[in-house]
């Protein structure tokens with residue numbers, strides 16, 4: 106335990122000394138072909154203003170690009186303290202999201218990188234027959250490692266489309282990525298500890314330091330229903346895309362709770378306490394990761410009693426190529442599109458694209474996922490009738506028939522569940 110406490114204690118200074126460097130150039134020259142401001146999407150005329158991603162609060166300054174070791178310099182900084190950065194949709198064009206392009210979401214201060222990953226200890230206690238303390242080294246040697254490609258998505262993904270604006274990081278669609286995670290199913294370890302009949306919920310703890318620097322407060326401590334914890338896809342992982350899990354993504358060890366808000370996927374995992382009721386740590390109560398039971402008036406204060414925990418994330422599709430604002434030669438008659446789609450605990454049944462503001466739709470070719478919780482890549486070839494300005498819209502439908510709406514609906518104070526159709530603007534000629 107001492108080793109972890111040291112790691113956490115060192116975190117503050119590390120973060121403070123280097124945080125000045127997180128922001129890259131914000132100059133216009135650095136914007137290159139990125140385009141919101143160059144070619145704005147139709148703001149009105151029947152198109153909900155909430156749709157206009159170019160009008161997100163950060164837009165007037167232009168995007169602020171991340172400068173962080175090992176990270177792509179086109180990631181967009183949404184917050185510096187804590188450090189939060191999203192991946193523009195066009196950077197999610199790989200089947201497996203490379204680590205350098207993977208979004209970053211912290212709630213507190215980064216712990217220093219541990220020098221001895223295999224000695225890192227995880228405790229399982231609470232409503233179990235036998236408390237377990239296991240090191241990462243023992244996890245690797247005692248259990249059979251599995252690798253699965255799965256989407257990790259922030260619970261607030263899509264929040265920027267809410268109107269009026271909702272509280273929190275203004276994610277467009279880039280609070281998501283799909284990586285190969287290697288580790289062991291959490292269920293294996295919980296079985297070894299033996300769940301008591303009273304086991305209802307998990308509570309996750311970690312080594313990152315609270316933003317205030319107060320070591321007695323957990324930064325964020327969420328949990329899930331025991332059924333989700335026992336799902337074989339919920340994993341304790343130590344590798345990402347075949348590499349040791351980087352510190353910025355929770356290395357040496359984290360949880361991956363696929364399909365549910367990313368906040369349940371505790372980074373720098375130190376302890377899981379099994380509880381006999383819904384967990385109430387930071388990030389579990391009031392409006393955090395909760396949506397309204399009875400729909401509320403947009404912008405109202407909201408009554409916490411009318412809110413429930415969000416579990417499966419909603420269906421979403423994005424266009425990953427071309428990029429928003431792409432320009433094509435005059436006379437271009439055909440456009441090849443690529444994209445991704447995913448749907449929380451469900452599969453994606455269908456993806457459609459439109460070039461006429463949704464008046465007509467064309468079915469995209471949808472790939473199968475590698476395994477459950479993988480995203481589904483899709484392609485489409487569009488015919489363009491003339492030169493000119495076009496918007497391309499995409500919408501996905503999940504396996505239960507729910508389709509992405511035109512706008513982020515069911516407003517809630519912290520902006521969860523926003524899964525408006527994605528759209529890009531292109532110019533031909």
Ligand SMILES: Nc1nc2c(c(=O)[nH]1)N[C@H]1C(S)=C(S)[C@@H](COP(=O)(O)O)O[C@H]1N2
Pocket residue numbers: 207208209210211212213257258259260310311312313324325353354355366367368369370371372373374
């Ligand atoms: N210990 C710890 N775990 C955490 C967080 C955090 O701040 N501290 N943030 C959570 C949130 S809100 C998200 S969306 C994911 C982001 O993971 P990433 O930074 O690897 O993309 O980590 C989750 N796990």
Ligand SMILES: [Mo]
Pocket residue numbers: 210258259260261366367368
């Ligand atoms: Mo998140």
